Amino acid sequence: MAPLKLSLACWDYDRVKAIEDGRVRPEGIELTFLNLRVEETFFRQLRYQEFDVSELSLSSYVFTLNSPNPPFIALPVFPSRMFRHQSIYVNKKAGITHPSQLAGRPVGTPEFQMTAPVWQRGILQDEYSLQFDAPHYYTGNVEPSNEERAEKIPLALADSVKITRIEKGKCLAQMLADGEIVALESATAPSTFGTHPDVGRLFPDAKTVEQEYFQRTGIFPIMHVIAVKRSVLAANPWAAQSLTKAFASALDYAYDAIHARGALRYILPWMQFHVEETQAALCKEGDGSDGKWWQDGLTAQNRRTLDKFLEYSFDQGLAKRRWQVEELFAPGSLEAFVL
Structure with a gap:
């Protein structure tokens, strides 16, 4: 069976680099990775729906759910997070x-x-x-x-x-x-x-x-999600899980690179100390993080973070109803983290 050919527009973050360079390939899917800065991706996707899969502003994605026929559905993959x-x-x-x-x-x-x-x-x-x-x-x-x-x-x-x-x-x-x-x-x-x-x-x-x-x-703000055209998943529902698993594998490669000590992968001379400081600030014993401060899926921390954002979106008049966290994500994508 020929692989499903899909386009993916996303910035080349360290956590997706392994997908861009082919070290990680989603099962059954041939991806064309388009390395675009976020503003261009958001504009082209929200206005013209150019890409099968794309990085998308969390707020803009939630706002699209106001439509009677929303064009996108998200995967529980969060390529951008930042304290604001x-x-x-x-x-x-x-x-x-x-x-x-x-x-x-x-x-x-x-x-x-x-x-x-x-x-x-x-x-x-x-x-x-x-x-x-x-x-x-x-x-x-x-x-x-x-x-x-x-x-x-x-x-x-x-x-x-x-x-x-x-x-x-x-x-x-x-x-x-x-x-x-x-x-x-x-x-x-x-x-x-x-x-x-x-x-x-x-x-x-x-x-x-x-x-x-x-x-x-316990909130580490989520900025962006990975969103897929609903028409793509309507025809290929299995693709949600395949894509989500690929992003999870790519994130593992990013952790491997940031922990490398034989030679520095990044131009930060005190990278090791920064990693230790980040772990100390964002990971606690018994919190389920296993020393990983950046995780996808619906961990307890991610659920808390998304629920707070959905509260803000609704209270500020952007979301037209108070969405529940699970409603944001494609069927099958959440199961990728328990298989």
């Missing part, structure tokens, strides 16, 4: 010493529905009593661009949410430096951070804040 306290920036002259002071103030965000700002708004509400709809949001390009940035998916939000698109020719990075906005909630760092004296982090000691947040909540 570190990605909130402020104008130092604005006098912001506590997140609650952002209420009623102009705050930039590239897109309201992006995964990173959904997490940031939710965390600031849960942890610092800043209601998600308290700031006045300004959306658009973080950096100068000839193309105006708009929401990839049209939104219908509550009247309490105040959003203004920035003027053509402006960018949020410079607006932050100039004080036109007092803060920026983003995934990427603005170019004015580290180059302009008035731009800094909301949480100057973000690493400590993020580690304390994890100790309290």
Whole structure:
């Protein structure tokens, strides 16, 4: 039987590199790996559904479930995770010493529905009593661009949410430096951070804040999922399990590489100490992690993390109903972790 030919659009993370270079091949599937940066993948997939399988923003994926006929269904594979306290920036002259002071103030965000700002708004509400709809949001390009940035998916939000698109020719990075906005909630760092004296982090000691947040909540925020066209799985339901198992094998290769000590695979001279520090911060004896701080599947930690995100998505008016974690994933994909 000829293999099923599928396209996969994903950035070449260390945890998928073995799929890209062919060391891991999903059973019964011939993959064409398209190494694309995330913004291009998201735009092309959400607007045009170009790829059979793709990396996709968790928030955008959940938002697509509002459709009567959702185009995608996810696998429990999480190629991107990141603590997001570190990605909130402020104008130092604005006098912001506590997140609650952002209420009623102009705050930039590239897109309201992006995964990173959904997490940031939710965390600031849960942890610092800043209601998600308290700031006045300004959306658009973080950096100068000839193309105006708009929401990839049209939104219908509550009247309490105040959003203004920035003027053509402006960018949020410079607006932050100039004080036109007092803060920026983003995934990427603005170019004015580290180059302009008035731009800094909301949480100057973000690493400590993020580690304390994890100790309290057990949440390591998930940013992206791997999503498959429903039409592909309708015709080939077995492919969900095959793909999921392949991603699990590729993640094992990433751990092998990061633990290598004979020679450094990465240009970080103190890699071993960073790994030890990460394990100490994110893995505890008896938590089931077995020293692996980045796991796919529905582990207890992943379930807790996804459930919190689904709460935020619904509360912020993005998801039209409160989804349950299992509803996000393709039948057969969860079984890949128990076989």
